[in-house]
Amino acid sequence: MIETICALATPPARAALALIRISGPSARFVIEAMSGQRMSHRHPLLSILKRPDGAIVDEAVATFFQGPNSYTGEDLVEITCHGNPIIVEEIIREIVSRETVRPAEAGEFTRRALANGKLALDQVEALDLVLNGTSRRTIEFGLKAKMEGLAGSVADVSERLLDLLTQVESQLDFSDEEVGTRDSKALAARARALSEELARWAGAFSAYKHLFQSWTVCLAGPANVGKSTLFNKITQTSKAIVYETPGTTRDPIEHVVDWNGFPILFIDTAGVRVSDDPVENLGVERAMLAIKRADIVLWIDDRGNPPPPVVKEVLAKKRWLPVRSKADLNIAGDLGDCLAVSAHSGAGLERLHRAVLPEEAPLDGIPHRPLFSERQYQLISLAADDLKKAADLMDGGEYLDLCGEHIRSAASRAQELTGPLPTDRILKEIFARFCIGK
Ligand SMILES: Nc1nc2c(ncn2[C@@H]2O[C@H](COP(=O)(O)OP(=O)(O)OP(=O)(O)O)[C@@H](O)[C@H]2O)c(=O)[nH]1
Ligand SMILES: [Mg+2]
Known part of the structure; x- marks a missing residue:
């Protein structure tokens, strides 16, 4: 019951x-x-x-x-x-x-x-954006996604895959004959085109994913250069303690800000230096972890010095931006690539703002029926791979029965976007942020 x-x-x-x-x-x-x-x-x-x-x-x-x-x-x-x-x-x-x-x-x-x-499952994911979105744009997106749903796109893709499958299966009987080989080339071209279309659909996700997954910006640098002051200014909070002596910040401090409709997670960290104080050194370890985790690192230094080798090594693998702080104390503007900012006067903050936004972030227009969760992205990427495998096999004019399997797999992945009910593990992930009463 x-x-x-x-x-x-x-x-x-x-x-x-x-x-x-x-x-x-x-x-x-x-x-x-x-x-x-x-x-x-x-x-x-x-x-x-x-x-x-x-x-x-x-x-x-x-x-x-x-x-x-x-x-x-x-x-x-x-x-x-x-x-x-x-x-x-x-x-x-x-x-x-x-x-x-x-x-x-x-x-x-x-x-x-x-x-x-x-x-449908994708509408539940959209609802998560509506309820938990931390920027206006995320919420707008979630509402649109919930109302429109992906069902139309899924039906369209499924229909074309099914049609392809029917053609492939009807070839099975003829595969040894000349006519079969020629047809399988044409089918391979169709499968490849569809695979590329799905790959583009999945690829667009990376341009929008920062609407759904906060873009993390880490404020790092030597001690006492004004990282916490800048953090407070950007987040319009007084979350971080600011003090005139070095070694003030220990634990990383986080705050999400809505910048141009994008949720951006700023992290203030301990000044990177070797200290006699073991607690401060633990803070520096955490700062290094935050640097590694971030999508973009602002290396802040009031003299515009480059990061030390230990940090440079980590930064080599990611996007980072040199920032010269306390620009109000210096007459010179930007120093080489270094962006001059002053948390006190507000100078340079507008440019910092533009430089920090995700590179791919489109500032207007969201494409038709975009994907909006990692789960959806994975499914469509895998479906594109399946079809590529099918196309490669067909190009050889062989293993048509195996091609059918790949096409079937692509279709079932596409259908998983909207349902049926997935495994308990996936359901748990989707519902992780839902509260009681929803
Ligand atoms: N003139 C000027 N002083 C600043 C500016 N930003 C910070 N300061 C001062 O620099 C000192 C250190 O500021 P914090 O924000 O605590 O520096 P921090 O980099 O977070 O320091 P740690 O947490 O110790 O690494 C304070 O006395 C601030 O008032 C600025 O833009 N201009
Ligand atoms: Mg600090």
Whole structure:
């Protein structure tokens, strides 16, 4: 039997209102019993919710959505009650005291929506962007992706793959004959073109992935050059302690900033130097790890000196930018490639801003139906590889049956973009950031 689940969908804090959700076969009956009113689909009712002994729990608005026309696809009731945590707790306690109802787990409402076909897998991923996006552009993207879905693209690709497969299979009987060889060349060309198209689709992901995965910018440099001051200025916080003596910052300090709609994670680090203080040295170790992890490193020095060899070695493998800090103290502007900035006067910050944005970051227009998760990217890259293998085999005019296998594999990978339900491990990853009540 399907259990009915219940959870608070708004934060557990004192507020004007709170929203409680109940989904499952007994959702409606539990609230009808508590309010003494009959509910009908999509009609909000002002309800006096009572305990079985008649004591009033709250005066609330309850709206019933009859399955399958609800978020989860099941019978669902939303209760908008007074936002006092004591009231909220009492309503939930009362609801889950019924034998058929239990508290929901994180993301369980959405899991049910997925299981009942109300949302496709890619739409759940899009929802994650809407709920957890840290920049306006990410959220806009998530909303668009959720509303449009990838189903149309998947259907289109699947249809073409299926057509190719049919052609390949019809060749199987003729593969030894001259005509078969000629046709398999034509089929190989089709498979190759489709493989390249899928590779381009997957390739576009790298241009947009920083909308979904924060672009990490590490502020590193010698001690006392003003890294923390710059970090505070950029993040418009006072998270990092600033002090006139070197060796102030120890633990890396992080903050996400919305820059041109892109979520950018800035990390302030300990000044790189060898110190007598073991704690400071531990801080420097962490700074080195942050440098290694970052997408781009700003090497900050108030004299524009280059990084020491240990750091240079790490930087050689990544994007980094030399920055000369405290430019207000120096009359000279940029020094060679070194960008002059002053956290105090704000000079040079605009240029730093432009230099830091992901190279590939498009500042306008998002392409039609782009991919937006690592999972989707992997699937389409693998599908492109499958088709390339098929094309290579067909070019030799051999192993047509094996080609069919590769094409089938490409099709099933494309279909995994939108569903069916993936393995528990993948589901867990997708739902990792969903909270209780969603
Ligand atoms: N004139 C001037 N002074 C600055 C500027 N930025 C920082 N300072 C000063 O430089 C000193 C060190 O600043 P911090 O931001 O703590 O330097 P830091 O690089 O984080 O130092 P550590 O954490 O010790 O490595 C402080 O006295 C700041 O006021 C600037 O743009 N101009
Ligand atoms: Mg500091």
